[in-house]
Amino acid sequence: MLKLYWVKGTISIAVAIALEEAGLPYDAVQMDFKTADQTKPDYLAVNPKGRVPALALEDGTVLTETGALLDYIAAIAPTANLVPTDPQNAAHMRSTMYYLASTMHIAHAHKMRGSRWATQQSSFDDMTAMVPETMAACAAYVDTHILRGDYVLGDTFSIADPYLYVVCNWLSGDGVDVALYPKIQNFMSKMQARPSVQTIYQKAML
Template sequence: MLTLHYMPGTISIATAIALFEADLPFEAVKVDFKTAEQTKPAYHQINPKGRVPALVTDQGTLTETGALLEFVAASAPKAGLVPQDAMQAARMREVMYYLASTMHVNHAHRMRGSRWATRQESFDDMTAKVPQTMSESAAYIEAHGLAGPYVLGDAFSIADPYLFVICGWLEGDGVNVADYPKITTFMDAMNARASVQTARAKGMI
């Protein structure tokens, strides 16, 4: 049995959606950020980074969203969550790596400034910049990250739950999502999927 350590509203929900898509049974364990459970020694035994997600398997614990999504896809090949075509698979990962290296980092500057600075004025400056940087990321995704209703056009892949969670942060980051019709169509398509509806029914979203 797989065990997913998650927190609602965080990128860990991308893995939950992928697990539902793959029809892989798993236990969901909520990490309580309100009590800073992720900073405590007990959780550090699971994930020494003190972050979510963490996926406990019978072969050990995996961390980092991209790795978890790839593991889910490889564990349920019949679900077709990674395209067999090499170029399409690379296009999928191109978006995923952009989300990990740029868009997620842009978002983190709003509330996680202590990862990069120590002074309050630095935190304030980073927070003030977030609407601009997240709007720029949304514009990039709008122009280059969506080939159709999903990242790869009509084909669903593990890039889609990743993008879905991050695009769910846009409004809170001061971005007017209505300015991006492709992202709006993508979010509608994702919200209609059974996997997303299941995650929402379980209070994960």
Template sequence: MKLHYAPGTISIAAAIALEEAGLDYTAHKLDFSQGDQNSTAYLAINPKGRVPALDVDGQILTETGAILDFVAAHDPRLMPADLVHAAHARSVMYYLASTMHVNHAHKMRGHRWADNAASHADMTAKVPETMTASATFVEAGCIRGTYVLGDHFSIADCYLFVVCNWLPGDGVDLAPFPKIRAFMDAMEARHSVQTVRANGMLP
């Protein structure tokens, strides 16, 4: 397997999951500042021009949640058999994808929604507010113990960790969020996170 990623992006959730599952993979770094994601070579891999993309024997998988589910299918420890618990884990991932990641993207990807520079500036200014609101939701409704599923580590934690890693840079004060802070500490202690940091995937 070959994981196409960019440092600090949501693609690192896939790298953490692959490390947790002990799956053999190689990592191919894209430099967004150089426009690698829009190169002809990469668009032939993922026409969306985004990361992650996981090459599995020539078949390309995209979208973070789908890749995480693929990894969990190889390691059942990463998604509980209990259907209600599994649904909670996925509900957290879908919230991150549909709402919190979008809030974050307004800071530097305003061109996806508007052409006017003033609109971009307005979206950027709104990010601390919307990301704080998302952190409030995560604190109250997503983390049920050490992890999203209490003591049970799952792929949802890979996803949540990377998104919460963005919070300080998005102007969010973590002091009012003890569950998030404890969750981040627990994640930082995991070998998978230490490995991706050592490999330069996380700043």
């Protein structure tokens, strides 16, 4: 059985939602950032990066990086139709995922992970102060250019949607007024109504 290493509220939950959408059984191994589980030898033996998510396969192989795990889930559960067959739609789906990974997640991380980029408290404070502005800019881009309807691909659900859902869950905590972005509001409502997301809430993963 697949084994997902996750932390509540983090991007690892996007993988859990995709597993639920695909109907794939998995064991959920909860990590705790408060006790720095991700830095301990047992977990570093699983994922030397010291990050979540990590997905352990039945043969012992461990996969990392959210986008790669989402693509893997879609590939091993083709009947779930989590990746579009149209090349342009697939490109839009993946460009969304890459944007979330390279831009929006990084903007969010500046709030509490400043030590990844700087060493001075003044730098940390400056990064934190910028988060509402940078995350609002990201939200505006998502609302205007990413969401093509109820989901990233319009009426069609794809692996980009759980990724976007988890990241958009961070907006309010980052000082962004989500009411200013009607497409994001609609998207969040549609996602919250999906059985996969309801199951994740029942499991207290979000």
